[in-house]
Amino acid sequence: MRLALLPFLLAPLIAPLTAQAATTLSVCTEASPEGFDVVQYNSLTTTNASADVLMNRLVDYDAHTRKLVPSLAESWTVRPDGLTYDFKLRSGVKFHTTDYFKPTRELNADDVVFSFQRMLDPANPWHKVAVQGFPHAQSMQLPALIKKIEAPDANTVRFTLDHPDATFLATLSMGFASVYSSEYMAQLMKAGTPEKLNSQPIGTGPFIFKRFQKDAVVRYEANPHYFAGKPGVDALVYAITPDANVRLQRIKQNECQIALSPKPLDVAEASKDPALKVEKTDAFMTAFLAINSQHPPLDKPEVRQAINLAFDKPTYLKAVFEGSAKAANGPFPPNTWGYASELPGYKLDIAKAKDLLAKAGLKDGFSTTVWTRPTGSTLNPNPNLGAQLLQADLAKIGIKAEIKVIEWGELIRRAKAGEHDLLFMGWAGDNGDPDNFLTPQFSCAAVQSGTNFARYCDKELDTLIREGKTTSDQDKRSKIYQKAQALIQQQALWLPLAHPTAATLTRKGVAGYSVSPFGRQDFSKVTVK
Known part of the structure; x- marks a missing residue:
């Protein structure tokens, strides 16, 4: 009964967007995120809804070239002993401006230092209020690996390791290594509302958080000041649609322009539809x-x-x-x-x-x-x-x-x-x-x-x-x-x-989207005709 009613329950949320299809990208996803404070979680669904669209890391991993590439850090050096990493930050990176936060400065080294100290230092006040803990930082054993994090200057971050670790740079490309605004977090702590970080996120990413309705929709708007260039759409919507059959019907009706996690039979059906494309790759x-x-x-x-x-x-x-x-x-x-x-x-x-x-x-x-x-x-x-x-x-x-x-x-x-x-x-x-x-x-x-x-x-x-x-x-x-x-x-x-096989369904009018073998999502360069 509930599944049968689902298309009608969500239709009012999605239908108005189809009229703006040229500037709005609607993505049918399979589940609600657990929250938006990505460091507290380990599910891909939560990473897709937070780290992938709202935030950035020091480095990214390019799945096509299989190499680490610059992100918030435009360059880095590693000393011969493998214990010291210096990252030079990109200049001019702006945090999101919303109705609940107005940044007074651009990203600097203090934000990076704070983002990691929060996970690693038990004495940090933000460490104590993370209800879910820090599963990735703990399982990757970062508290024992990272001896010290410091900011030699406003544009440089230095990590000193306890011992060499060949995976350290790659680890920094993971969603949980996203960089937060220490200014925003100080504002929340001063107000006595640190829990709002999980429902009112701030980042530097291509999209800005607007609203979340559990099991229904997440709304974002394009970040006009994104350091890699304004996204190709003005708005992004995650239409949370647990049933794969309903996701297929939604993309056929152009209520979604991208549908994630299709069933194998849906992939076969979509490949015969002239209005749809199937993006596939061997999944990691x-x-x-x-x-x-x-x-x-x-x-x-x-x-x-x-x-x-x-x-x-x-x-x-x-x-x-x-x-x-x-x-x-x-x-x-x-x-x-x-x-x-x-x-x-x-x-x-x-x-x-x-x-x-x-x-x-x-x-x-x-x-x-x-x-x-x-x-x-x-x-x-x-x-x-x-x-x-x-x-x-x-x-x-x-x-x-x-x-x-x-x-x-x-x-x-x-x-x-x-x-x-x-x-x-x-x-x-x-x-x-x-x-x-x-x-x-x-x-x-x-x-x-x-x-x-x-x-x-x-x-x-x-x-x-x-x-x-x-x-x-x-x-x-x-x-x-x-x-x-x-x-x-x-x-x-x-x-x-x-x-x-990782597969995603898209409308023929969607360009600039590439399915990731890791399940990560990048909508920053997507355009919709």
């Missing part, structure tokens, strides 16, 4: 089932291995991804350097799975739960069907799995707290470095921050992850990461599912 992503190693009997490797052996992955891929994804054999996508292509993996073997359960003292099986989201995404196009297939496969070896469908924001929050047993999840690497699949997902620090959904902390694996960041030699790092992948597979911390 992995869909997986996280197995909570802290919940007995999932704490036994034999049980986790049995779950992997019981799963009919070819049937799952055909039914859920409809031929649009490659089978995953571990955390790394195949287009990642350091990918371990020789690992054996787990092939369907019911008899062996039953033997492993018997060896674990569970010959009669056990009961558990499977958590999944209610609506589809690039990393899980058909959540209900996928959960049902897993449930049926596990029943064949005596595991009784109850399916729990949980709203996306609530699912993320509770999974980070480690409440789940088996969890359908996905991870998108967003800085081009393979460590982005290891440190946030398998390090001990990431258990504390909540992004390690396997809840696995192991000295040997943690050491490998740490060693992989101590050298910039790619061959050496690859060998270390291959050992880490072998250990992850042997311990069966995940049931790896798929490496999807």
